[in-house]
Amino acid sequence: MNYSFQFQVQAIVHTSFRQRHFSSFLRYTASRRNLEMEEVKDASDLLVGDPALMETKIEAIRLGGPQKLQVIADFDATLTKFSVNGTRGQSSHGLLQQGNPEYDAKRQQLYEYYHPLEFSPTIGLEEKTKLMEEWWGKTHALLVEGGLTYESIRQSVANANIAFREGVPELFEFLEERDIPVLIFSAGLADTIEEVLRQKLHRYFKNVRIVSNRMVFDDNGSLVSFKGKLIHSLNKNEHALDMAAPVHERFGDMDGPTDDNASLKKRTNVLLLGDHLGDLGMSDGLNYETRISLGFLTAVLVEGLKPPFVPVSYHYVIYSIETALFNF
Incomplete structure (x- = not known):
């Protein structure tokens, strides 16, 4: 197109x-x-x-x-x-780098677990909604616990594939x-x-x-x-x-x-x-x-x-x- x-x-x-x-x-x-x-x-x-x-x-x-x-x-x-430059473009969640590798890794683990469930055709809407609430809630908690700063957001966007x-x-x-x-x-x-x-x-x-x-x-x-x-x-x-x-x-x-x-x-x-x-x-x-x-x-x-x-x-x-x- x-x-x-x-x-x-x-x-x-x-x-x-x-x-x-x-x-x-x-x-x-x-x-x-x-x-x-x-x-x-x-x-x-x-x-x-x-x-x-x-x-x-x-x-x-x-x-x-x-x-x-x-x-x-x-x-x-x-x-x-x-897609950006031949690779999957990043989302507004996915582009964030907290400056703390431990917490970045934890958020990636959540993504790898929950993302397939989001598109699973075998999970009903009610159950899937609860899973999405869990995913977002845990991710937000990690951002707070891991000490995300506004400056980290600026740097993450500058370096993002978006x-x-x-x-x-x-x-x-x-x-x-x-x-x-x-x-x-x-x-x-x-x-x-x-x-x-x-x-x-x-x-x-x-x-x-x-x-x-x-x-x-x-x-x-x-x-x-x-x-x-x-x-x-x-x-x-x-x-x-x-x-x-x-x-x-x-x-x-x-x-x-x-x-x-x-x-x-x-x-x-x-x-x-x-x-x-x-x-x-x-x-x-x-x-x-x-x-x-x-x-x-x-x-x-x-x-x-x-x-x-x-x-x-x-x-x-x-x-x-x-x-x-x-x-x-």
Whole structure:
């Protein structure tokens, strides 16, 4: 796939406001000033569950206008690349190096034990949810016990194998110009995500807010606790919307002005972006009128699982091991 993330998502937004007809999947080709939409009819790594339903949804979003739309996006392997320089990209949890090899090793051991369970087709949702709570809770405890510092986060991000998908900055700018909010909803670490945004995008977007596991530091920059509800891969939903906040400065100061989160609940048209079936719950608790979901189901294939259930879960699905590993 040689077209960027920006164009994939921007095409849906643009189509919602400008186009009345939609048959499969649209993409942009050409420069930002001279955008041209082209249908992709035979892309084996693109699936559209119900084209007729999509036409109805896009028309509803178009009629609602930008003022009723919000974008809800997962972070790891959705906004960021699944593969970077030919190797698996790191997550906001996985990139952290505490400066204490013993605790880094302990967190890696937890990953090796729990990660296969996250994708196991033989474990029921209730049991799997408990396992994810255990994993996240133990990991957070190790970060505190191991003496993680804010400076360690900065250094870890600087050395990390992580990158945004091509076109993400332009997409954020496109949405910012239209006053369409972006809610980054992640089971990762808010403070790490913010540092990735600073170091990789080098600018502040007033429309971007983050819901994730947020750290509390003391005056010396050492982690002392986490605040708010623990968010893991299977409990992401907008019941945690009260945790949404603009990008922070160090130790909890805001980079941008705070807005009433109630205004997000009034935006009842949603474009949802995720890479995990659990991400579909990110809009739960929001009384939305119309939702379009776009799934990057790379990990499903990499873990060796079959995707026949995918088209009925996400409205749009992008999945191809070769494409996902080398072209995203």
